[in-house]
Amino acid sequence: MANADGHRMIAEYLAAYDRQLRGDVELAGAHDTASLGPLRVAVFPGGQGFIGYQHLGGADADGVRGLVDAALAHFASLPGIRSIEWKTRAHDHAPGLHDALIACGFVPEDAESIMIGEASLLVQEVALPDGVTLRRARSDDEVIAMERMHGIVFGHREWHARADEMIRRLAEDESMELWTAVVDDEVVSAGRLEPVVGTEFAGLWGGATLPQWRGRGIYRALTAQRAMAALAGGKTYLQSDSTEFSRPILARAGLVKVSTTTPYVWTSPVC
Structure with a gap:
């Protein structure tokens, strides 16, 4: 370009x-x-x-x-x-x-890259490793398995509470989609799609892959799958606030960095 x-x-x-x-x-x-x-x-x-x-x-x-x-x-x-x-x-x-x-x-807190791409440009064929399948998580058990994987990747001991919150959100928001990559019923990678009401955008969030499965195209395949879902829902753009760990992965998938965002947090002294 x-x-x-x-x-x-x-x-x-x-x-x-x-x-x-x-x-x-x-x-x-x-x-x-x-x-x-x-x-x-x-x-x-x-x-x-x-x-x-x-x-x-x-x-x-x-x-x-x-x-x-x-x-x-x-x-x-x-x-x-x-x-x-x-x-x-x-x-x-x-x-x-x-x-x-x-x-x-x-x-x-740490700065994150604002990544944006056209959903149509992110739809691509990605060859998955043998035994890996993509699956949309709908049931409570599937959400729990996804959050257990997130807990391993990010070291979140409170992943059970996160699973409960995600189950609640999924029940309240039918537009949100949770996508997982599964091997023998074990979730090895995942990410969610959150369409933003009244806009041309859908957000890419919650991306994670177990260390032993990285670098094999799985997360790019999940990104392409979510791009197809976004297009099916009438969205034009995909957006994500990305750490330096996920930014290169999304860049390879077709998103571009347009700016950075940094949260500044004030905490009550009584917390």
């Missing part, structure tokens, strides 16, 4: 991302929402506060600090707030935001 065409494509993807995946759409599932100037703030179950926006209204450093102070004051007025996430993006005009957040007690 010519360099100019590549830059144009990234700009188009990023514009679609900012327009469709930021703001109110990030607050789905929240039980309390409010607007503070350009900010959209919300409280999710468990006392998890969240701050999102499409832009900061052209604020200078003093204005940005004022927005941070206003957001903290808002959450301070609400009972039971245990943590607050301010989701930053590297391509935003946000002078002084890092310093303002640090000064107010927020701690940056």
Whole structure:
């Protein structure tokens, strides 16, 4: 792809991302929402506060600090707030935001790459190793097996609780699809597809593969399968926030990096 065409494509993807995946759409599932100037703030179950926006209204450093102070004051007025996430993006005009957040007690977590690709371009034939089959997880037992694998890969001792939460979400959201790669009824790789209502996007999340099965095309096959499912559901784009572990895999599957996102998290001293 010519360099100019590549830059144009990234700009188009990023514009679609900012327009469709930021703001109110990030607050789905929240039980309390409010607007503070350009900010959209919300409280999710468990006392998890969240701050999102499409832009900061052209604020200078003093204005940005004022927005941070206003957001903290808002959450301070609400009972039971245990943590607050301010989701930053590297391509935003946000002078002084890092310093303002640090000064107010927020701690940056690891940056992740914002990866986007056209679903139609990610549909490809991928040869699977002998004995590996792709399967959509629908039953409770299949979800439990998937989350057990996630627990092994990520070292999550609480994978049972994660399985219960995923079973609940699957029952409430019929559009979400869980896809697994299975060998002799053992899940060796998995990922989920989450269509975003009212947008052209579906999200790729929860990707993981057991170490002994990596580098054999299994996760690329799962990505292609989810791309086909997204197209069947009328979606144009696939998007994922990726760690440096998963970014190269998604890049090989056809997604491109358009920016980075870094969550800054404030935690209540009583937590």
